[in-house]
Amino acid sequence: MDIQTRDPYFIHSVAHAADVLRAFSSPAEILRLRDIVARTTHSKGITFRLLYTLEKSGLVEKVGANQYRSTIQQRRTRKYKIGFGAQGTDYLFSQEVTCGLKREADRLETVELLTLDNRYSPKVAQKNADIFIKELCDLVIEFQTDENVAPMISAKYREAKIPLIAVEIPHPGATYFGANNYEAGLIGGRALGRWAKQNWDGKVDEILMLELPRAGAIPRSRLMGMIVGIREILPALENCPVVRLDGDGCFEPSWKVTRKQLHRTAAKHTLIGAINDSSALGALRAFEEAGRVDGCAVVGQNASPEGRDELRRSSRFIGTVAYFPEKYGEGLLKLALDILNFKAVPPAVFVPHQLLTAKNVDQFYSNDGLQ
Numbered sequence: 001m002d003i004q005t006r007d008p009y010f011i012h013s014v015a016h017a018a019d020v021l022r023a024f025s026s027p028a029e030i031l032r033l034r035d036i037v038a039r040t041t042h043s044k045g046i047t048f049r050l051l052y053t054l055e056k057s058g059l060v061e062k063v064g065a066n067q068y069r070s071t072i073q074q075r076r077t078r079k080y081k082i083g084f085g086a087q088g089t090d091y092l093f094s095q096e097v098t099c100g101l102k103r104e105a106d107r108l109e110t111v112e113l114l115t116l117d118n119r120y121s122p123k124v125a126q127k128n129a130d131i132f133i134k135e136l137c138d139l140v141i142e143f144q145t146d147e148n149v150a151p152m153i154s155a156k157y158r159e160a161k162i163p164l165i166a167v168e169i170p171h172p173g174a175t176y177f178g179a180n181n182y183e184a185g186l187i188g189g190r191a192l193g194r195w196a197k198q199n200w201d202g203k204v205d206e207i208l209m210l211e212l213p214r215a216g217a218i219p220r221s222r223l224m225g226m227i228v229g230i231r232e233i234l235p236a237l238e239n240c241p242v243v244r245l246d247g248d249g250c251f252e253p254s255w256k257v258t259r260k261q262l263h264r265t266a267a268k269h270t271l272i273g274a275i276n277d278s279s280a281l282g283a284l285r286a287f288e289e290a291g292r293v294d295g296c297a298v299v300g301q302n303a304s305p306e307g308r309d310e311l312r313r314s315s316r317f318i319g320t321v322a323y324f325p326e327k328y329g330e331g332l333l334k335l336a337l338d339i340l341n342f343k344a345v346p347p348a349v350f351v352p353h354q355l356l357t358a359k360n361v362d363q364f365y366s367n368d369g370l371q
Helices: 013-020 033-040 046-057 093-106 122-134 147-159 181-199 218-234 235-241 251-264 277-289 305-311 324-341
Strands: 030-032 061-063 067-070 081-084 112-117 139-142 164-165 173-180 208-209 242-246 270-274 296-302 317-322 346-348 354-356
Touching: 013 046, 013 081, 013 208, 030 033, 033 046, 033 067, 046 061, 046 112, 067 181, 081 093, 081 122, 093 296, 093 305, 093 324, 112 122, 112 324, 112 346, 122 139, 122 147, 147 164, 164 324, 173 354, 181 218, 181 270, 181 296, 181 317, 181 354, 208 218, 218 270, 242 251, 251 296, 270 277, 277 296, 277 305, 277 317, 296 305, 296 346, 305 317, 305 354
Parallel strands: 081 112, 081 139, 139 164, 164 173, 173 346, 208 242, 208 270, 270 296, 296 317
Antiparallel strands: 030 067, 061 067, 317 354
């Protein structure tokens, strides 16, 4: 005999009604009679009578044939477990996203954050997805770079009925959070065009784009935006040669492919746009080592710490488009909690962008020197 049976003050019918109310995870959730029977393990007849009584008491609303919705907000007794697959802890942009998420999770009382490092590897990202599922995460925030494995990773979470937020790289069925890639590209391209107009009288021999092909079509639109932005300022460059190089979003590969390109070209005025600051700086170093730095102007993306440092050092790294990854945590966890509480969310949440230059970088990042 359990304690409830022996307790003379315990009212079983009230406890059964509480079981029914707890079956609803939020006031927005609509459950069928059979769903509530399954969640409470009470018989169909008892569950129906309890629902009827709760409806007459105003605690449950009938919204369709055998469909019900709670009208009260349940107090959550445990934290939401949210998984975060970091792009790679060796990358400063990813580090800032991760740190921001951890700070926000520590501030909130309703979130337990489980972080794994995808190490910039599609294989590791898939293994980490299996771990998040095994750990019974309520929701996963995925920051992995390879478009080719995105459908497989999404399918894993879909099968496990775990909501997914994709950071920067879209995943099928996931809510997107990150850059407005084309708009960010336009901002960078216009900056390159204005600089060439002011410093080279608009004379450009070649446009060089450092790409990240495995990230897919959406991030690629960032570079398309840069080309459009350049030509918007300098329409005469409509037929200017555009050379696309795969820098894989990393410093060393970008340095290597740019160095090879410099052996093939005699261009005296080259505008360089890159998928991120790491690629932009790799290309810039190649020009410096070749003694041709005066013949280039570079704009990066992300405004990462190394990009901001370069703005303060180099006259040829003329700008970088900021995404403010240190602020991602607040936006990501707000979006995650909205999803978990069945609130309506847009299919994509875009972060704000700002062109940083040597003139304004300290206005936005005045504490860089203290780090």
